[in-house]
Amino acid sequence: MSSPGRTDEKPSSTRWPEILFMSTLAGFSMLLGFSATLAKTKKDCPKDFTKGMMASAELPESGTALAMRALGRGTLYAVGGFSIFCFAVWKAMGVKDLKEFRQRAGEALPRIPKSENPGRSDFESLRDFLQYCIDESEKSKKK
Structure with missing residues (x-):
């Protein structure tokens, strides 16, 4: 792409x-x-x-075991939940392959217009960048 x-x-x-x-x-x-x-x-x-x-009388489960169990469950919930979400969107759109999905999603989502003046993107130093920000702020205040 x-x-x-x-x-x-x-x-x-x-x-x-x-x-x-x-x-x-x-x-x-x-x-x-x-x-x-x-x-x-x-x-x-x-x-x-x-x-x-280490597990003890105060703590029946060690912190390491608890953290590993939490990490495993969290990973399972995150991956599983997002997979179900993606599958539901896929079925709701009724597409057959990724190319068709991309095309239909592009039609459904709003277009982001390109700005005519994207501004400056090459700065020699942090000071140069901050001066540019100050200048742009002053320009917008004058308008």
């Missing part, structure tokens, strides 16, 4: 390295964030951290 103004289209087979790179980057970022949060929690309150890791 190409954007109207794009001229640098690549075949879909050459996009796999890009997709793989971004997915790997996102995965490592999530893992690093989770690990950092876990390490900070363990450092701040080691007694409560170890108490939550």
Whole structure:
């Protein structure tokens, strides 16, 4: 699916390295964030951290087991619910394939008009961007 103004289209087979790179980057970022949060929690309150890791008389279920069960159920509900929603929309539209669905959805949804002056999008620094925002704000106040 190409954007109207794009001229640098690549075949879909050459996009796999890009997709793989971004997915790997996102995965490592999530893992690093989770690990950092876990390490900070363990450092701040080691007694409560170890108490939550193992089941005891006070807590019949460890925090890890509870979190895994909640994650599993949440994932099941989210994926299942969205799948049912998509299936219902698909059946309500009465389409046979994805191409027909895309065409019918495009006809049903309102068109977003292109703005004549999209504004500036290349800034050398944050200061340049903020100055542009101030200038645009002053222009709109004068109108």
